[in-house]
Amino acid sequence: MIPSASSSTREKIVSAKGLKFTYEGGVEAIRDVNLDIRYGEYIAIVGGNGSGKTTLAKNLNGLLRPTSGSVVVGGKPTSEQKVAALARIVGYAFQNPDHQLFCSSVEEEVRFGPMNLGYPDKVVRDKVEKAIEAMNLEHLRKLPPLSLRLGERRRVSIASVIAMDPQVLVLDEPTTGLDAEESTELMHRLKRLNDEGKTIILITHDMKLVAEHAKRVVVMARGRILLDSDPRGAFSDLEILRQSNLEPPAVTQLAHRLATYDIPRDIISPEELVFHLMRARGGT
Amino acid sequence: MRALDLRNVRFRYRGSDAPALDSVSLEVEKGEFVTVLGANGSGKSTICMLANGLIPHAIQGDLEGIVRVFGLDVKEHEVAEFTTKVGMVFQEPESQLFCMSVEEEVAFGPENLAVPRDEIRERVEWALDLVGMKGYNDRSPFSLSGGEKQRVAIAAALSMRPEMLVLDEPAYALDPIGRIELYSVLKDLKENHGMTVLLAERDAEEAAAFSDRLVLMKGGRIMESGPPRLMLRDPEDLRSIGVTPPQVAEVARLLNARLMSSKFSFLNVDEAEKTIVGEVLAHKAGGGK
Numbered sequence: 185m186i187p188s189a190s191s192s193t194r195e196k197i198v199s200a201k202g203l204k205f206t207y208e209g210g211v212e213a214i215r216d217v218n219l220d221i222r223y224g225e226y227i228a229i230v231g232g233n234g235s236g237k238t239t240l241a242k243n244l245n246g247l248l249r250p251t252s253g254s255v256v257v258g259g260k261p262t263s264e265q266k267v268a269a270l271a272r273i274v275g276y277a278f279q280n281p282d283h284q285l286f287c288s289s290v291e292e293e294v295r296f297g298p299m300n301l302g303y304p305d306k307v308v309r310d311k312v313e314k315a316i317e318a319m320n321l322e323h324l325r326k327l328p329p330l331s332l333r334l335g336e337r338r339r340v341s342i343a344s345v346i347a348m349d350p351q352v353l354v355l356d357e358p359t360t361g362l363d364a365e366e367s368t369e370l371m372h373r374l375k376r377l378n379d380e381g382k383t384i385i386l387i388t389h390d391m392k393l394v395a396e397h398a399k400r401v402v403v404m405a406r407g408r409i410l411l412d413s414d415p416r417g418a419f420s421d422l423e424i425l426r427q428s429n430l431e432p433p434a435v436t437q438l439a440h441r442l443a444t445y446d447i448p449r450d451i452i453s454p455e456e457l458v459f460h461l462m463r464a465r466g467g468t
Numbered sequence: 469m470r471a472l473d474l475r476n477v478r479f480r481y482r483g484s485d486a487p488a489l490d491s492v493s494l495e496v497e498k499g500e501f502v503t504v505l506g507a508n509g510s511g512k513s514t515i516c517m518l519a520n521g522l523i524p525h526a527i528q529g530d531l532e533g534i535v536r537v538f539g540l541d542v543k544e545h546e547v548a549e550f551t552t553k554v555g556m557v558f559q560e561p562e563s564q565l566f567c568m569s570v571e572e573e574v575a576f577g578p579e580n581l582a583v584p585r586d587e588i589r590e591r592v593e594w595a596l597d598l599v600g601m602k603g604y605n606d607r608s609p610f611s612l613s614g615g616e617k618q619r620v621a622i623a624a625a626l627s628m629r630p631e632m633l634v635l636d637e638p639a640y641a642l643d644p645i646g647r648i649e650l651y652s653v654l655k656d657l658k659e660n661h662g663m664t665v666l667l668a669e670r671d672a673e674e675a676a677a678f679s680d681r682l683v684l685m686k687g688g689r690i691m692e693s694g695p696p697r698l699m700l701r702d703p704e705d706l707r708s709i710g711v712t713p714p715q716v717a718e719v720a721r722l723l724n725a726r727l728m729s730s731k732f733s734f735l736n737v738d739e740a741e742k743t744i745v746g747e748v749l750a751h752k753a754g755g756g757k
Contacts, residue, residue, distance in 0.1 A: 232643035233614040333508060360641060361559075363507035363670050364712040389643040392712075429613075431644040434673065434715040434737050441741045445749050454718035461748055462726055 194222040197352055197383055198244050198274065202253035205239055213239035215407035216253075221385065223351070226378045228386045228394040230418075231404035232429025237387050238279070240404065241354045244385070245274035258351075272301060275350035279357040279387075281341035285329040290321055290340050293329050297348040315347035319373055335366030339373075352383040359393060371397055392433050395419065395452040403428050416450035469539040471632045471664040472496040472519050477533035479514055479523060488514040490688045492533075498631070501658045501665045503675040506685035507710030512668035514688075516636040519666055520554040521547040538631065552581070555625025555633045559640040561609075561617035570596070570612075570620050571605035577628040588627075595623035598661070599653050615646025619653055626657075632664035633657065639671070647674065654678075672706055673714045677736040684709050697733050716740045723748065 198221040205214035213236045221227060221244075231237045242248040243255050246262040255262045258273045278284050287293040294315050298308045316322055319339040324332060329340045338358060345353065355374070359367040375397065378384045386398060394401055394415055401418040403411040405428035411418055418425070419432040422440060431437070439451035445464050451457045474494045480487040489511045496502050504512040517523040521542045524531045535542040538553050558564055567573040574592045583591070596602050599619040604612070609620055618638055625633060635654070639647045651674045657663040658678070669675045675696075676682065682699040684692045686709040692699065699705065703713035703721050716734040723732045727748075734740035 232645060233641075335508065361508075363710050364707075365507060365710045391644065392715075426645075429643045429645040431648070435719060437737050438716070438719070438740055438744075441737070442744060442749070445745075454715050454722055457719055458722040458726060461723070461744065465748055465751075 194224060196220050196256075197223050197258065199256045200240075200243065200253070201256070203240075203243060203250050203255060204252045205243055205248060206251045207239075213407055214243065214251075217407075217409055219402065219409065219412075221352070221383060224378070224381055224383055226375075226384045226386075226397065226399045227402060228388055228398035228400070228415075229402045229404060230387075230389055230391070230394055230428070230430060232389060235404040235428055236407040237404050238356055239407075241276065241356055241385065241387050244352075244354060245276045246270040247276060268301060271297070271348055271350065273350055274352040274354060275345035275348055276354045277338075277342045277345045277356060277358065279360060281334070281337040282330070284341045284344065285337060288328050289326055290329055290332075290343075291316070291325040293340055294321070294343045294347045297344055301348055311347045311349055315343040318346055318377060319343040320369065333366075335362045335370070338362065338366075339370060342370075346377070352385060353377065354385045354387065356387045357389075358386070359388070359390060367393075389430060391419070391430060391436075395433050395436070403430070405429070415452060419452060420449045469498075470495050470536070471498050471500070471538060472666065473534070473536040474515070474518065475534040477518070477531070477535060479518070479529055479531050481527070481529040484529070486688070488529075488688050489518075492688070492690055494683060494690065494693070496632075496664060496666055498664050499658075499662045500680050501654075501667070501678065502681045502683060503667045503669055503679040504683045504685055505669055505672055505675065505706065505709065505711050507670065509687075510685040510709065511688040512685055513636050515685075516556070516634050516666065516668050518542060519632070519634045520556050521545065521550045522556075551577070551630075552628050553631050555622075555628055555630035557618070557621050557625055557633065557635040557638050559637045561614070561621045564621045564624070565609040565617060568608060569605065570601065570607050570609055570623075573609055573620055574623045574627045577624060581628070591627045591629065592623075595626040598626060598657065599623045600649070613646060614642045615649040618642060618646070618650055622650075622653060632666065634666045636668045637670060638667070639669075639674075651678075670711065672700075672711055672717075676700055676714050676717070684711075686710070696735055700735070701733065 200217050200219045203214055203217040206212045229237045246267050249263055257270055285293055295312050298311045316325055319342055321343055329337055374384055398415055401415050402409055403418055403424055411424045419436045435451055435454050435457045439447050439457055440449050443449050447460050474492055477489055477492045478487050479489045504515055506512045518535050525547045537550055565573055571592055574595050575588050578588045578591055599622050601619050609617060639650055655678045658665055679696055682696050683690055691709055700717040703717045706713040720732040720734045724730055
């Protein structure tokens with residue numbers, strides 16, 4: 185199912201063509217989006233507040249249906265599939281975990297999804313255990329989700345999505361409100377899922393996060409995709425980022441300013457910058 | 469008289485076992501810009517809520533030690549007495565905005581103090597100008613971007629003519645440009661209007677650049693406190709309290725290590741650029757290209 189070839193030759197799992205989405209009341213959130221996502225990718229969809237990134241994400245799993253154009257998921261347009269069927273392919277974790285949590289224990293919360301998809305008991309149990317392990321919730325499983333800290337609640341909401349075993353995970357601003365440690369823990373867990381073959385779609389405006397984790401970056405502004413490239417490519421185009429209310433990480437900004445000293449513009453970490461500074465200094 | 473004076477403060481929220489603050493002493497002078505840095509649960513929000521009397525009056529628990537806000541002991545004075553002294557801005561502007569227009573929003577506070585109409589109009593214009601939102605009077609707050617909403621929330625606090633602004637992670641949900649807009653307003657308030665600012669942050673990137681003092685908190689205690697340059701000298705200090713150091717501080721640390729020096733210390737991108745061009749790449753001819 186998942187060929188090990190480079191990502192551009194892998195099979196498409198989600199494909200948006202000529203996608204437009206207008207909210208009731210007339211706000212055109214998505215104006216024209218064409219986007220192919222393949223098995224096993226780790227994509228960041230980035231853009232400022234109001235760029236349309238969340239609306240796009242909700243169109244990828246049938247929470248919203250295109251006003252025109254199409255979104256094909258697992259070979260069939262979302263308009264022809266039920267949300268329950270789509271939930272097995274594309275899972276969506278809300279930005280605010282509290283919009284998702286309602287059960288009296290973490291374990292029940294995580295069990296709710298796969299149980300409703302009608303899997304046999306043993307399969308449900310298995311998927312729940314895997315999801316609890318994947319999000320490091322073993323020690324919290326008996327507690328009510330709403331008694332947990334934000335970082336933990338976010339992991340519960342993601343686990344409840346993972347438990348449905350979707351091929352694609354869409355995470356809307358998963359690190360908002362988390363501190364450095366919680367954020368590192370979550371991103372580490374997501375990387376492991378990606379290594380195991382899951383497709384990860386990260387919706388965010390945290391550029392440091394994108395620099396460290398994403399392999400592909402889709403930059404959005406005013407309902408359109410302005411740029412689709414690797415993180416280095418995305419960070420070299422300050423003009424496009426600015427149009428999208430974004431700014432590259434501080435080291436990338438510094439690299440841009442030092443470009444006349446033969447410092448590459450696409451630097452994304454302090455280590456890299458200092459390496460190039462030493463090289464420029466030594467003249468080697 | 470100090471803007472804020474905490475002496476050996478211990479506070480435990482009702483229903484909680486562990487204290488949220490323990491042995492905390494902190495002084496904020498008038499006109500000072502102090503940023504409290506810490507991870508979630510470090511106690512920084514609790515300090516913000518003490519600074520305007522929400523604790524102990526609206527949020528209950530056991531408070532020990534002395535908390536004085538502009539000389540007034542919070543235990544002996546009501547929240548209402550602090551509203552003209554301390555302006556409060558929270559994480560999410562939506563939780564604070566509720567009026568139909570920006571003007572009503574900003575006028576709401578002084579209207580409730582029965583300030584004369586002409587003066588209210590004057591204050592609204594003054595506050596909107598300060599946050600760079602002049603001319604937005606008739607807009608609905610809900611049609612604004614995140615950065616604009618948060619600036620309206622600041623204007624609403626400013627219209628009470630407070631002597632100190634307390635902001636609890638005001639950039640929480642803002643995109644990078646929204647953050648820049650917000651922080652340039654705070655910088656202007658401090659530098660050109662002598663405003664006292666107490667800021668709680670989880671991200672050191674911007675705060676380091678223009679705070680007078682950083683207070684590093686962990687587990688309800690103050691670990692260290694001092695001018696940003698001193699606090700950033702070893703980025704490990706920030707990491708140990710669960711805060712990501714600014715990237716420029718990391719660049720300075722690496723340069724010091726590679727060049728066996730201790731002179732590099734950057735608080736922002738401008739400073740880093742200038743020093744690197746002047747000292748690290750000084751003999752390179754490339755700059756003129």
